[in-house]
Amino acid sequence: MGNPVRDTSKFLSYILRHEPESIGLALDSEGWAEISVLIEAAKTAGKSFDRKLLQQVVDTNDKKRFAISGDGLRIRAVQGHSSVSVAIDYAELIPPQILYHGTATRFMDSINREGLRPGQRHHVHLSADEKTANAVGARHGKVVILRIEAMLMYEAGYKFFQADNGVWLTAEVPVEFF
Numbered sequence: 001m002g003n004p005v006r007d008t009s010k011f012l013s014y015i016l017r018h019e020p021e022s023i024g025l026a027l028d029s030e031g032w033a034e035i036s037v038l039i040e041a042a043k044t045a046g047k048s049f050d051r052k053l054l055q056q057v058v059d060t061n062d063k064k065r066f067a068i069s070g071d072g073l074r075i076r077a078v079q080g081h082s083s084v085s086v087a088i089d090y091a092e093l094i095p096p097q098i099l100y101h102g103t104a105t106r107f108m109d110s111i112n113r114e115g116l117r118p119g120q121r122h123h124v125h126l127s128a129d130e131k132t133a134n135a136v137g138a139r140h141g142k143v144v145i146l147r148i149e150a151m152l153m154y155e156a157g158y159k160f161f162q163a164d165n166g167v168w169l170t171a172e173v174p175v176e177f178f
């Protein structure tokens with residue numbers, strides 16, 4: 001059965017970032033789902049949770065992956081989307097001098113050829129500190145941490161955004177900025 005908070009968090013990541021249509025849910029372009037509709041759609045798909053558990057998932061999430069709207073009626077994932085129906089209009093920000101990207105050694109040949117690409121997701125995800133980058137990279141294997149010249153990129157015209165949970169986002173990172 002597992003841990004209901006953790007299980008629901010994983011389920012929400014899948015539904016709110018990647019495959020809302022798998023349970024017949026529609027997200028708006030900002031990634032929001034109506035909570036009442038989500039709860040019903042999930043129940044029909046065999047995943048039961050109530051509003052209270054949902055709130056607990058949002059409040060206790062280690063990476064603050066989800067947000068509930070001010071009126072309490074809607075929920076979204078704050079970053080990490082691959083769903084084509086979502087195009088969050090993140091506020092553009094001036095990045096710090098350096099940002100970090102944690103990845104795995106086995107990706108480095110390709111990364112050194114192509115730079116960092118968003119892959120399935122909508123953005124390349126960058127971290128403000130090396131510790132976070134290390135944890136992100138460790139999900140994939142033996143870690144490499146790339147130091148990214150974010151300010152130089154910004155000065156060259158690349159756009160930077162920050163999700164509500166502090167993760168930095170950009171469209172791509174060419175190799176000359178490593």
Ligand code: HQG
Pocket residue numbers: 063065080102103104107110111114115116117118119120121124125136137140167
């Ligand atoms: C790599 C987690 C080959 C890239 C984290 C990464 C993050 C390339 C992998 C968020 C490449 C994609 C995102 C290229 C990039 N050739 N490999 N040209 N360019 N890659 O999971 O950044 O727990 O989609 O280095 O905390 O690891 O889900 O991205 O290793 O914030 O909330 O391709 O996901 O958050 O992997 O992680 P991912 P990521 P959550």
